[in-house]
Each structure stands twice: as structure tokens, then as C-alpha cells.
Amino acid sequence: MAIERKPIRRGGIKSAGYDRSARVLEIEFDNGSVIQHSSVGDEIARRFLASGSPASYYRDNIQDEFTQRRVK
Secondary structure, eight states: OOOOOEEEEETTEEEEEEETTTTEEEEEETTSOEEEEESOOHHHHHHHHHOSSHHHHHHHHTTTTSOEEEOO
């Protein structure tokens, strides 16, 4: 599954993208790792992608709340 990511470049996050139909949020970190979180709702993804502080939003609302798998 290829998810188009958009640059974020803040707080250790390089880019991120969301597949609405699969409900998968994909995040690329500055260290090169890519993580996919499954079962993420539209509103959570939208708020994360629009956040002025995406790293904090990620830690508070996504990291431990949704199943994750390392892609790269």
C-alpha cells in the first residue's frame, strides 16, 4: 500500500500521510523509520496533519492508542 506523504519537518517528523479508505496513518521520522498506524479515524488524522505541534499530538493521541507496524 503506497500512501502519499506530505512534508511536515517539525518535531522529529519528516512527513506523514493518511489513507482514508484503509484508515492508515503513515509517519516518516527524521531518523528514516516509517511507522503505519491502523484504524485511525479521519478526525484524528486531520488534527495530526494540521497540528502546529505534530510531535506532541502524535505522542498524546496516536502513539500508544493505535496498532502500529514498522514499514521501514
